Amino acid sequence: MSKRPLPLVSSKMPAGDAGAGGERLFAHGDAATTGRRVTQADKRGAQGGPGGRLNVSPSTRRGSRRMRLVRKAITHLLVVIVGLAMFLPFYWILSASVMTYEEVTAIPPKWMPSTPQWGNYGAVLRDPNVPLFKYFKNSFIVSTAVTAAVLLTSSLAGYALAKLKFPGRDAVFTFTLSTMMFPVFLFLIPVYYILKRFPLLGGNNLFGMGGTGALQSYVSLILPFVVSAWGIFLMRQFMMTIPDELIDAARIDGASDLGIFGRVMMPLVKPALATLAIFTFIGQWNYFLWPMIVTTSAPHLMTVPVGLRLMGTAYSTAVNMNKLLAATVLAIAPSVCVFLALQRYYIKGFVLSGFK
Amino acid sequence: MSPGAISARRSLLKRTLTGYLFLSPALVFYLVFLVIPIGMSLYISFRDWNMLVPLANSRFVGLRNYIYLLTRDELFLIAVKNTIIYATGTVFAGMALALGVAMLLLKVRGATFWRFVMFAPVVTPSVAVARIWGGLYRPAEGLANAMLKMVHLPPQQWLADPDICLYSIMLIAVWSGIGATVIVFTAGLKGIPDVYYDAAKLDGAGPWAEFAHITVPMLKPTILFLSVTGLIGAWQAFDLIFMLAVGGTESGTSPVRSVIVLALYLYQMAFKNLRMGRACAGAFLLFLIVLAFSFIVLRVLRKGGVESYE
Secondary structure: OOOOOOOOOOOOOOOOOOOOOOOOOHHHHHHHHHOOOOOHHHHHHHOOOOOOOOOOOHHHOOOOHHHHHHHHHHHHHHHHHHHHHHHHHHHHHHHHOOOOHHHHOOOOOOOOOOOOOOHHHHHHHHOOOOOHHHHHHHHHHHHHHHHHHHHHHHHHHHHHHHHOOOOOHHHHHHHHHHHOOOOOHHHHHHHHHHHHOOOOOOOOOOOOOOOOOOOOOOHHHHHHHOOOHHHHHHHHHHHHOOOHHHHHHHHHOOOOHHHHHHHHHHHHOHHHHHHHHHHHHHHHHHOOHHHHHHHOOOHHHOOHHHHHHHHHHHOOOHHHHHHHHHHHHHHHHHHHHHHHHOHHHHHHHHHHHHOO | OOOOHHHHOOOHHHHHHHHHHHHHHHHHHHHHHHHHHHHHHHHHHOEEOOOOOOHHHOEEOOOHHHHHHHHHOHHHHHHHHHHHHHHHHHHHHHHHHHHHHHHHHOOOOOHHHHHHHHHHHHHOOHHHHHHHHHHHOOOOOOHHHHHHHHOOOOOOOOOOOOOOHHHHHHHHHHHHHHHHHHHHHHHHHHOOOHHHHHHHHHOOOOHHHHHHHHHHHHOHHHHHHHHHHHHHHHHOOOHHHHHHEEOOEOOOOEOHHHHOOHHHHHHHHHHHOOOHHHHHHHHHHHHHHHHHHHHHHHHHHHOOOOOOOO
16 A cells, blocks of 8 residues: 555546645645645646646656566566466366377376367267256256346346336345345255245145146256346446437327337347346356255256266266366367357346446 | 435325335345344254254254354364465455455556456356366375476465465465456556646656555555455355365365364355254354454545445
């Protein structure tokens, strides 16, 4: 922390807040620290204009030309090093997935296969002990269903929180934000029990006794995720930016609230919906803890990450290390491909979430 | 935000009904999957229950679950210590690195390409990340030690050495999460008006002074946001440690005692030992830690007058 921090300047600061004059510049640390208002003379000085106490000619800009070149070279070198560090683990698994078993376990390690063994992939896909396609199907069903549900519930709730005025609205929003603070372990055990005792499912009677409830079906993997606090928050933030006039105009034309939501709001928030959809889909596709707990007693519901972990056991020893790595590459591929195709929307989600 | 004058004229009852109609899916969900479960968790934490009998048949034990965890269970306290090291370490080291990388990326061409390279680990399933790094870290056949050898450093046992295995896993966590943090910092850095830097240059401020007096203070809201959200996630870290600790998976090589974090402890307590009461009590203690640390972070970083999302 700096000893003399600049007062935080925020565009959202209420005007006239003595703590943070939006015009304060670092150039006048003395003004900032002594607490006096920044004067016009100070500002002129900061711009190098006449009347200031400082006049710096532009030629004394930092560093000579050679210095700048050196700095540029160092910057590029650092970026390349960081990029390599990020990519190297992927390079290793890609190359090791087409090595022979001997090459994967060679000492010292090999950086490249002598001849790529593309057959590793075929061997994994054909292996009857590893139902990869079933894992993919399960993951796809669960992720798609959760994504559709989250889009619907988030946009409905987001619309109410952003554009409707009614008592209790802000309390619901605060509660939504606060749910993000609860550790997932507060819910795991009760939710598992609730699903087990779910009435009228899986052989249960009306009082939730006698059967397995929702546990042996896709319901157990989908239902606990159909509402997302983060999704509601994202949709609300985005909908706040839509002008009220559009809604009022539609209302004057006699549109109902549902009509306004469906015909006016939804088309306008497509970018946010795309972001939320990708986020939810990839997050659900990669989610591990809950599917593992639920599918322990229901192997036919296993999703890709759970199956991927189990494969380590199916291919019990390093004998099949190379095939195991090929399977891992296949498991990584969908998420990375979806991300590659829709990168722009995905990255927007990170930016949207904190800075509206 | 004040909705327009036209909606304000509609009757209060109608507006209230409409609002809650739109909120109904979320509210029903909150009730069934959040409010009731938290109440149940609290109830379970005062009882001795194994989930095999109906909850009503479980034995009431009062505060004994909490007392056991805090005074008699050494492993729980080790898990608390490891969790604090893991969460604060990964979040703050990750943020420092990400800020450096984000500042570098602003100065080079092809930032989109580099950002993709940084981001690929973020979308990779954690199970796959654990398998990749498990391979890299193998003492004899792994590339990690091969690279150390290139620069003449002694080889490490990475995941098997009780002294460093937690830090080895933290390195993986930083690697897999840094892309997201870089994105957020990049957005924050682009939001700083150039006029500040121009003024500083005219005053002859060096790059370090620019960083300390402009960049960091201006990024305070970003840092606050990332610290709180990052820590909330990191307190609950589970996947990597579950995969890489012995007992988690066949390929795990780390001694459990040196890497166990609260999430793994609670998982084992609940789904391996079937001590649901102790697991729920532990979950509430974890919640208290999350609250306390979030509060501290907010207090420390709020000094600059950062507002909430409202």
